[in-house]
Amino acid sequence: MKRLLTIICLLAIGSWGLQAQDLxxxxxxxxxxxxxxxxxxxxxxxxxxxxxxxxMETDFTLWQKRPDKFRLEVDIQGATMVQVYDGEKGWxxxxxxxxxxxxELTGFQLSSMKRQADFDGLLYNAEKKGLKTELxxxxxxxxxxxxxxxxxxxxxxxxxxxxxxxxxxxxxMTSIIKTGESEVEAETLFSNYKDNGGIIQAYSIEGxxxxxxxxxxxxxxxxxxxxxxxxxxxxPKKSAPVEEEQxxx
Numbered sequence: 001m002k003r004l005l006t007i008i009c010l011l012a013i014g015s016w017g018l019q020a021q022d023l024x025x026x027x028x029x030x031x032x033x034x035x036x037x038x039x040x041x042x043x044x045x046x047x048x049x050x051x052x053x054x055x056m057e058t059d060f061t062l063w064q065k066r067p068d069k070f071r072l073e074v075d076i077q078g079a080t081m082v083q084v085y086d087g088e089k090g091w092x093x094x095x096x097x098x099x100x101x102x103x104e105l106t107g108f109q110l111s112s113m114k115r116q117a118d119f120d121g122l123l124y125n126a127e128k129k130g131l132k133t134e135l136x137x138x139x140x141x142x143x144x145x146x147x148x149x150x151x152x153x154x155x156x157x158x159x160x161x162x163x164x165x166x167x168x169x170x171x172x173m174t175s176i177i178k179t180g181e182s183e184v185e186a187e188t189l190f191s192n193y194k195d196n197g198g199i200i201q202a203y204s205i206e207g208x209x210x211x212x213x214x215x216x217x218x219x220x221x222x223x224x225x226x227x228x229x230x231x232x233x234x235x236p237k238k239s240a241p242v243e244e245e246q247x248x249x
Contacts, residue, residue, distance in 0.1 A: 023135035026147050026163060027123060033168040035199040036124060042224040045119075049203075049219040060217070063226075069233045070117035085117040086233040101238040108177045108184045111157060115175070122151055122159055130154045138165060146171060169193050169200065185209075196222050 031037075047062040051074055063071045070085040079095030082102075090105035090113040097103075105113055115122065118129075126133045136148040145165040152158050155178065162172040173188045186209050190202035203219040 023133065023149070026135060026149070026168075029168045030123065030163055030170070033200060036120070038198045039120065044226055044228045045222060045224050046226045046228070047219050047222045049217060049221070052216040052218070053214070063228050063232060064117070064119055065228050065230075065233070066119045068114070068117040068119065069228075069230070070113065071232055083113065084233050084235065085113045086235065087117075089235070090114065091235045099239075102235045104235070108179045111155070111177050112175070112186070115159075121170075123149070123161060126151060131159075136160075141171060144171065170202070192218075197224075 043066050045062075045064045049060060051058050051060045056076075058074050058076055060072060060074045062073075063069075068085065068087050070083075072083040074081040076095060080093070081095060082093040084091055090110045091102040092105060093100055093102050122129065122131060123133070130153055132152045134150050136150050138145055139148055140146075141162055146162040147165050149161040149163065150158065151161065157178055158176040160174040160176075161170060162174075163169070164171050170190050172190065175186050175188070177184045177186075186207065189206040189208065190204070191206075192202060192204035193200050194203050201219075201222060205217040205219075207214045207216075
């Protein structure tokens with residue numbers, strides 16, 4: 001019996017070691033394909049392009065700065081929508097609300113913004129970011145064989161990454177974010193990969209909720225190491241309330 005238990009334990013340990021090795025092999029191939037080593041040499045990035053939402057096409061500019069600062073500006077009918085993560089908190093300015101005062105993000109929106117702000121993505125240095133990462137295996141994704149990787153953060157949010165098993169680029173990420181007693185699931189699909197100085201990036205990004213496309217982003221240009229001052233990410237103060245005019249006596 002003891003010998004049988006020993007064999008079972010050795011098989012379990014060997015299986016875990018093989019799974020961990022397979023995961024590292026997938027990640028190593030992925031990082032080599034996208035040029036992660038070259039990406040690490042850049043401190044900032046600026047991207048410009050078009051955002052399509054509900055049939056309306058608008059211009060956008062995105063700034064990122066290591067390790068986790070993010071600012072997105074979208075031109076909407078002569079006004080500018082702003083979304084920012086400063087490394088600790090997120091905020092946005094929505095011109096359709098009738099004010100230019102910033103609104104602080106919470107819950108699902110904050111978690112989503114924090115994820116977007118990660119300069120290197122969730123797969124790189126995942127353990128240091130508090131993410132448990134495991135390789136689920138291979139599966140078919142609309143005719144393409146992909147590696148499915150599961151990541152869980154310290155808040156219990158789950159991220160599934162789908163990497164092309166032949167070309168080793170990220171094709172999709174599914175996020176399941178906890179919001180109180182419920183969960184919000186969203187999908188991000190990546191395509192139109194281009195080589196930018198040895199760095200392979202997706203130039204088309206589609207966001208989906210409940211299987212429906214919410215927005216489409218088409219990138220025109222990506223530039224590295226532009227000068228981005230830290231104050232670009234600081235949340236502005238809200239405008240002072242207008243004092244009521246004194247009533248005439």
